[in-house]
Amino acid sequence: MSSKPKIKDLLDESACEHNKKKKQACNAPKPGATTGGCAFEGAQISLFPYADAAHLVHGPITCLGSSWETRATKTTWPGRDLTRMGFTTDVSLNDVIFSGEEKLVKAIDDIMARYSPEAVFVYSTCVTAMIGDDIDLICRQAAAKHGVPMVPVHAPGFVGSKNLGSRLGGEAALRHLIGTLEPETTTPFDINLIGEYNVTGDMWQYKHLLDKLGIRVLATLSGDGRIKDIRCAHRAKLNVIVCAKSLVSLTRKMHEQYGIPSVSLSFYGKRDTSKGLLAIAAALGDPGLVARTEKLVAHEEARLEERLKLYRDVFVDKKAVLNTGGNKTWSIAAALQDLGFEVVATAVKKATEDDRARAREYLGEKGVLMMNPGVEQARLIDEKGAHLLLAGGRSLYTAIKKGIAFADVNQEKKKSYGGYDGLLNLAEDLKNALENPVFKLVARRAPWQK
Amino acid sequence: MAEVTRKRDKPLQVNPVKLSQPMGATLAFLGVDRCMPLMHGAQGCTSFTKVFFTRHFCEPIAIQTTAVTDALAVLDGGDYSIVESVKNICKKVSPSLIGLHTTGLPETKGDDLRGVASKVGYPLVYVNTPDYEGGFESGWALTCKALIEQLVAPAATVNDNKLVLLPHVSLTPIEVENIKELIESFGFNVLALPDLSTSLDGHLGEKQAALSSGGISVEEIKSLGDAGLVISVGESMRESARVLLQKNAGMRHHHFSHLQGLEASDSLVELLLDETGFNGVTPKVERWRQRLQDAMLDSHFSLGQTRILVVGEPDQLAGTCKILHDAGGRVTLAISSVDSPQLEKIRAKRVLVGDLEDAEAAADEYDLIVGNCHCQALAHRLRKGLVLRGFPNWEEVGNPLKNDLLYEGGAYFLYETANAAEEMRRKTV
Numbered sequence: 050m051s052s053k054p055k056i057k058d059l060l061d062e063s064a065c066e067h068n069k070k071k072k073q074a075c076n077a078p079k080p081g082a083t084t085g086g087c088a089f090e091g092a093q094i095s096l097f098p099y100a101d102a103a104h105l106v107h108g109p110i111t112c113l114g115s116s117w118e119t120r121a122t123k124t125t126w127p128g129r130d131l132t133r134m135g136f137t138t139d140v141s142l143n144d145v146i147f148s149g150e151e152k153l154v155k156a157i158d159d160i161m162a163r164y165s166p167e168a169v170f171v172y173s174t175c176v177t178a179m180i181g182d183d184i185d186l187i188c189r190q191a192a193a194k195h196g197v198p199m200v201p202v203h204a205p206g207f208v209g210s211k212n213l214g215s216r217l218g219g220e221a222a223l224r225h226l227i228g229t230l231e232p233e234t235t236t237p238f239d240i241n242l243i244g245e246y247n248v249t250g251d252m253w254q255y256k257h258l259l260d261k262l263g264i265r266v267l268a269t270l271s272g273d274g275r276i277k278d279i280r281c282a283h284r285a286k287l288n289v290i291v292c293a294k295s296l297v298s299l300t301r302k303m304h305e306q307y308g309i310p311s312v313s314l315s316f317y318g319k320r321d322t323s324k325g326l327l328a329i330a331a332a333l334g335d336p337g338l339v340a341r342t343e344k345l346v347a348h349e350e351a352r353l354e355e356r357l358k359l360y361r362d363v364f365v366d367k368k369a370v371l372n373t374g375g376n377k378t379w380s381i382a383a384a385l386q387d388l389g390f391e392v393v394a395t396a397v398k399k400a401t402e403d404d405r406a407r408a409r410e411y412l413g414e415k416g417v418l419m420m421n422p423g424v425e426q427a428r429l430i431d432e433k434g435a436h437l438l439l440a441g442g443r444s445l446y447t448a449i450k451k452g453i454a455f456a457d458v459n460q461e462k463k464k465s466y467g468g469y470d471g472l473l474n475l476a477e478d479l480k481n482a483l484e485n486p487v488f489k490l491v492a493r494r495a496p497w498q499k
Numbered sequence: 500m501a502e503v504t505r506k507r508d509k510p511l512q513v514n515p516v517k518l519s520q521p522m523g524a525t526l527a528f529l530g531v532d533r534c535m536p537l538m539h540g541a542q543g544c545t546s547f548t549k550v551f552f553t554r555h556f557c558e559p560i561a562i563q564t565t566a567v568t569d570a571l572a573v574l575d576g577g578d579y580s581i582v583e584s585v586k587n588i589c590k591k592v593s594p595s596l597i598g599l600h601t602t603g604l605p606e607t608k609g610d611d612l613r614g615v616a617s618k619v620g621y622p623l624v625y626v627n628t629p630d631y632e633g634g635f636e637s638g639w640a641l642t643c644k645a646l647i648e649q650l651v652a653p654a655a656t657v658n659d660n661k662l663v664l665l666p667h668v669s670l671t672p673i674e675v676e677n678i679k680e681l682i683e684s685f686g687f688n689v690l691a692l693p694d695l696s697t698s699l700d701g702h703l704g705e706k707q708a709a710l711s712s713g714g715i716s717v718e719e720i721k722s723l724g725d726a727g728l729v730i731s732v733g734e735s736m737r738e739s740a741r742v743l744l745q746k747n748a749g750m751r752h753h754h755f756s757h758l759q760g761l762e763a764s765d766s767l768v769e770l771l772l773d774e775t776g777f778n779g780v781t782p783k784v785e786r787w788r789q790r791l792q793d794a795m796l797d798s799h800f801s802l803g804q805t806r807i808l809v810v811g812e813p814d815q816l817a818g819t820c821k822i823l824h825d826a827g828g829r830v831t832l833a834i835s836s837v838d839s840p841q842l843e844k845i846r847a848k849r850v851l852v853g854d855l856e857d858a859e860a861a862a863d864e865y866d867l868i869v870g871n872c873h874c875q876a877l878a879h880r881l882r883k884g885l886v887l888r889g890f891p892n893w894e895e896v897g898n899p900l901k902n903d904l905l906y907e908g909g910a911y912f913l914y915e916t917a918n919a920a921e922e923m924r925r926k927t928v
């Protein structure tokens with residue numbers, strides 16, 4: 050039996066807000082007018098952070114060659130950090146003609162011999178899916194031979210978007226890992242963190258708070274994760290989905306199969322971090338825990354406020370325009386407000402209905418939701434008298450032309466802005482941006498243009 | 500010269516340095532003014548490529564995808580997705596050229612690119628660049644060849660002052676500019692194909708990345724046929740030179756394996772002197788030659804005791820290994836991303852077509868690494884010195900201005916490498 054999940058079922062996923070409205074449309078990227086990654090990238094995002102597993106990409110060189118070491122997903126795994134390594138069969142013309150299966154078998158043997166990982170994930174990609182290499186069979190045989198889980202991941206790029214790929218990654222974990230091992234001990238406060246990839250150590254901004262509360266992270270998918278743990282994930286009392294709608298289908302199935310309820314939240318900004326911690330405590334349903342959490346949250350917020358004092362004067366009366374996508378359209382807006390900024394506009398072009406509603410909630414009636422930020426942002430900066438543009442690199446020129454400060458939203462790929470402490474990182478970076486003379490200076494006319 | 504190991508019984512790449520053909524093709528199209536590179540395949544290859552170059556150059560990158568999906572893949576021979584792509588692109592922008600290049604997926608299905616291209620009805624150059632063959636360097640070279648074959652008009656007369664420069668993929672924008680400038684100082688009108696020196700050189704301008712901004716224009720490419728002289732740099736560019744020469748019987752060609760170090764720089768200048776009858780160079784060039792000589796001497800002591808691993812594309816290895824060798828550097832190992840006729844000529848003790856796992860296995864053989872940012876983890880773990888060169892370099896800014904070529908770049912490169920070697924020694928004692 051093939052372990053290929055039914056793509057159509059996943060797309061029709063009832064728990065996904067986005068799909069209620071436009072079912073088939075999500076699956077049809079427009080030729081010549083599409084941005085964003087493929088399903089393989091999505092699967093890679095959701096599973097690569099397991100540092101004790103090898104991630105073998107079965108395909109030609111583009112898929113891995115262009116993408117390994119691109120995400121700073123940190124780990125405490127004491128062994129060789131396999132997230133910083135790239136494995137690919139690098140199939141050649143010969144393999145395309147005669148099948149790449151033999152090469153794949155040898156590659157797995159090779160990896161086991163040299164690195165003895167706790168598991169091997171085998172990713173099919175466009176070309177190897179097209180030529181029909183049977184990665185299910187190979188994984189089954191390799192698992193029997195080597196005695197560790199071999200997980201086939203069926204998310205070749207041509208099946209759809211990054212988002213779908215993350216779901217397929219979750220699906221693979223559910224089918225081949227979750228429920229295959231029993232934990233040594235359990236506690237009433239065992240949770241799984243789903244969709245937290247610990248990029249730049251985001252998870253560590255709040256993990257210690259969970260520890261303090263006596264909440265145990267049993268397993269993660271997949272930030273700082275361990276194969277052994279995710280195999281035990283079916284014994285958790287609660288699934289916590291961190292900023293990842295794509296994994297809703299996984300948690301729904303875990304609810305069906307193992308009766309684990311789930312909550313969906315974000316640890317970005319002060320208010321969301323507090324809300325998130327309280328939501329976990331509430332969902333675990335222990336009054337003592339809820340009381341402890343309330344106390345901790347109050348303490349942390351006070352501590353944060355104290356440390357933010359330094360920045361208050363800098364941010365007071367400052368207006369920001371935000372141009373990003375997805376859940377960042379509101380989560381970063383919320384964080385900016387936490388710091389004291391007025392967010393006068395946020396781009397919602399690349400956001401779901403749900404994200405737009407939340408953006409509206411945070412920005413209020415006065416705030417502008419930009420459907421066409423490329424055109425609108427320059428005008429809004431003038432109209433609203435904004436001081437800061439927070440956007441992707443290609444908007445830099447707009448900020449310079451308008452003579453205002455610019456901060457690259459993608460910095461969060463290098464530095465954590467998550468949790469309470471991350472907000473301080475954000476504050477520091479934005480203060481630096483506002484104080485930096487560079488934006489005005491580079492806009493200076495050349496002497497021969499005067 | 501070197502002991503070369505090409506074909507090996509290794510079923511996988513671990514920590515690859517190899518990059519794909521379609522990515523090289525994209526980059527070449529970005530050296531054409533107002534071009535829209537269109538990658539034919541599923542959307543992911545394009546997205547990865549865009550992010551890859553955006554991070555390397557710190558510049559927005561123009562590129563689109565035909566967004567082939569599994570449903571389409573079975574039914575369509577590329578017609579629908581390509582024709583539709585061009586329509587959709589032209590709704591938003593008016594490129595001077597569509598640069599259509601393939602990935603493994605449509606090649607596996609056997610899409611007839613040439614057939615589809617003829618139906619598009621928009622200026623378009625197509626090139627087959629499956630990623631299960633060749634690599635970064637060949638993708639760039641095949642694209643350059645396609646641009647020549649499909650655009651350059653045949654000519655019967657030559658303009659002796661007009662010179663075409665064909666640079667290999669690893670030359671940075673500023674290096675291309677410097678070659679052009681040197682040649683121009685001899686009175687030539689130089690056109691580089693592709694030309695990153697005016698597109699991805701990192702200049703502040705109104706860049707929305709809708710299209711490539713700068714590079715050689717399509718009109719200029721069309722009229723390359725009357726150039727009197729062609730200079731190709733790098734083995735990978737020989738084929739492009741060959742097809743260009745077919746456009747005009749009067750055209751003459753000179754080839755350089757690379758342009759790094761004293762000897763190679765001298766031979767380019769010598770050629771230019773011969774061609775023009777000039778009897779000297781500008782004072783600035785003369786001065787830089789003396790500085791390179793001095794740099795070689797100043798760095799020789801350090802480099803003479805340093806065992807070096809160089810990692811990269813074949814044409815890049817040729818130049819880098821030679822300049823290091825000439826200042827006494829002991830290039831004990833060169834790891835090439837792919838095979839190439841260039842490998843035999845590389846000045847290294849051992850040349851290997853391989854990956855960074857191979858580099859790790861040979862850790863005893865070197866003290867310093869010259870290579871891309873994937874080498875950083877390796878250098879850190881093994882406590883080796885590191886000079887970052889090649890694609891990708893996501894760890895440093897300013898990549899378009901890294902200059903290792905000719906007299907001037909050579910001097911800077913030797914100083915940088917010798918200093919890195921000294922720092923490594925200070926740290927490891």
Ligand code: SF4
Pocket residue numbers: 087088089090108111112173174175176204205206207540541542543544545547602604
């Ligand atoms: S679209 Fe297909 S070939 Fe391209 S990166 Fe994604 S999986 Fe690989």
